[in-house]
Amino acid sequence: MNxxxxxxxxxxxxxxxxxxxxRKLTPRVINNSFGVYEVVxxxxxxxxxxxxxxxxxxxxxxxxxxxxxxxRPEIKNKNQIECMRVSCELAKHVxxxxxYYIKPSVTTDQLDEVIHEIILNNGAYxxxxxxxxxxxxxxxxxxxxxxxxxxxxxxxxxxxxxNVDVTxxxxxxxxxxxxxxxVGQSDFEGKRLIExxxxxxxxxxKICKPNEKFCNIGNIIEETANKYGYNVVPAFIGHGxxxxxxxxxxxxxxxxxxxxxxxxxxxxxIEPVLSQGGKEIEILEDGWTAVTxxxxxxxQVEHTILITDNxxxxxxx
Numbered sequence: 001m002n003x004x005x006x007x008x009x010x011x012x013x014x015x016x017x018x019x020x021x022x023r024k025l026t027p028r029v030i031n032n033s034f035g036v037y038e039v040v041x042x043x044x045x046x047x048x049x050x051x052x053x054x055x056x057x058x059x060x061x062x063x064x065x066x067x068x069x070x071x072r073p074e075i076k077n078k079n080q081i082e083c084m085r086v087s088c089e090l091a092k093h094v095x096x097x098x099x100y101y102i103k104p105s106v107t108t109d110q111l112d113e114v115i116h117e118i119i120l121n122n123g124a125y126x127x128x129x130x131x132x133x134x135x136x137x138x139x140x141x142x143x144x145x146x147x148x149x150x151x152x153x154x155x156x157x158x159x160x161x162x163n164v165d166v167t168x169x170x171x172x173x174x175x176x177x178x179x180x181x182x183v184g185q186s187d188f189e190g191k192r193l194i195e196x197x198x199x200x201x202x203x204x205x206k207i208c209k210p211n212e213k214f215c216n217i218g219n220i221i222e223e224t225a226n227k228y229g230y231n232v233v234p235a236f237i238g239h240g241x242x243x244x245x246x247x248x249x250x251x252x253x254x255x256x257x258x259x260x261x262x263x264x265x266x267x268x269x270i271e272p273v274l275s276q277g278g279k280e281i282e283i284l285e286d287g288w289t290a291v292t293x294x295x296x297x298x299x300q301v302e303h304t305i306l307i308t309d310n311x312x313x314x315x316x317x
Contacts (some may be wrong), residue, residue, distance in 0.1 A: 030295055034276045035189030036159065039295050040142045042286060043154040046109055048135050049116045057125050058169050058245070064133045069247020073240055075265035080173075081306060084242065084267055087124070087168055087175030088304050088315035094118050095166045095177055095316075102181050104158045108140035111164065112151035119168050127167035127174050127245055134288060139165035139178075141290075146273050146281050146298040147236045148288040158184035161194060163300045167245070174245050176269050177316035178302040189276065190297060196228045197274045197299040204253075204270050208262060208305055208312035214249055215258035221272045222255040233273040233298060235281055235290070240268045241304060262307045267315065271302030 028039040051057065060066045076084065094115055101114055116137040119126045126137030134150075141149035141163040142156070149163075156162065165178035180194045200221045207216055222232050238251030249260060253272040277296025284291065292298060306313040 028295075033189075034296050035187045037143050037187070037190065037297060038157055038160070039144050040149075040154070040160075040291075042150065042284060042289055043152040045135055045150055045152045045286075048129065049113070049137060051120065051125060051129070055120060055123065055125050056169070056172070058127065058174075060131055061125065061129070064130050066131060066245055067243075069240065069242075069244035071248070073249045073260075073263070073266050073268075074242055074247070075263060076242065076267060077265070080242065081265070081267075083171055083173045084175065084304075084306070085315060087170040087173040088177070089175070090119075090122055090124055090170055091166050091168045091175035091177050091304075092316040094122075094168065095164065095179055098164050098166070098179070099181060102156065102162065102183060104184055105155045107153050107155055108142070108149070108151035108162075109153050111140060112136050112138050115166065122168075122170070124168040124170040127169045127176070128165075131245060139163070141165070141298070141300065143297050144292050144295045146233050146275070146290045146292055147300060148290050150286060150288055156183045159186050159190070161186050161190045161297060161299060165300075165302065172243050174241050174243075175316060176241055176302065176304050178271060178300060180299050180301055192228075193230070193274060193276055193297060193299045196225065196230060197272065198301050200224045200272050200274065201270060201301045201303065204272070205303065205305060205312065205314060208307060210262060210264050210307060210309065212262045213258060214251065214260045214262060215256050217270060218252040219255045221253045225272070225274050230274045230276060231279050233275050233279055233281060233292075236271070236273050236300075238269040238271045238302070240266070242267060264307050264309050266307045267304060269302055269304050271300060273298050273300040
């Protein structure tokens with residue numbers, strides 16, 4: 001749920017901000033070089049779900065305003081790292097269970113309800129809920145929705161590709177990960193997009209180690225994406241994470257130059273968004289849903305990473 005504000009100004013067409021009431025009632029189906037799929041528009045969103053009083057909550061659970069993160073990338077000690085491991089393991093556990101419920105006719109609101117309850121039953125808080133006013137417990141981004149899709153009552157359709165982003169707040173620390181799913185069977189182009197996005201993430205993780213420049217994450221992701229004919233959507237970035245949901249370092253997923261280097265004890269997410277088409281997105285009237293301007297499909301995958309003395313650990317593996 002992190003946006004590169006500089007790139008945002010250049011690649012988000014604010015003048016094309018669509019009203020939800022303007023959506024077409026008849027589904028639009030794409031059938032071209034991008035593949036065969038339905039263009040997704042937001043549907044009805046249900047009320048925010050309840051969190052019992054005994055569940056420890058982040059600062060924004062009532063105010064919508066998150067606590068400030070550190071000024072510089074945090075070097076975590078052994079105790080902080082162990083706390084992160086616990087929250088990340090739960091996030092991965094929850095995400096692993098999502099696939100059981102994804103099938104045609106199920107709504108993303110139903111997915112949100114199931115995951116909300118799983119998180120609560122594990123004594124944790126669903127981090128997205130009320131973060132800067134976000135109304136749901138997970139993000140669900142389908143087909144042309146690039147990021148920050150809000151779970152609603154649209155039934156999933158066979159052939160959809162779906163990103164589910166899960167973050168939990170447990171014992172004072174956030175753990176964050178996301179994964180792509182096919183609803184039934186996607187077409188060849190959908191499968192290929194998911195596969196290459198996963199390769200981009202794995203290639204980026206492989207280079208992570210002490211004294212490696214952060215910019216090389218973006219360099220290798222964009223190089224890999226372009227090699228297979230895809231573009232990186234630059235508006236969305238990875239981020240440092242800990243007791244704070246988002247903090248330094250900013251992890252840019254496109255080629256750039258930076259002198260900042262990784263150090264043992266740093267934890268951050270890598271979460272590239274790849275597009276079949278152009279890089280431009282627009283934000284819908286709900287203030288969250290980011291869709292591609294050209295209706296191209298996107299895919300996103302994410303892990304939380306710890307830099308160790310000798311390399312890195314995937315904390316959400």
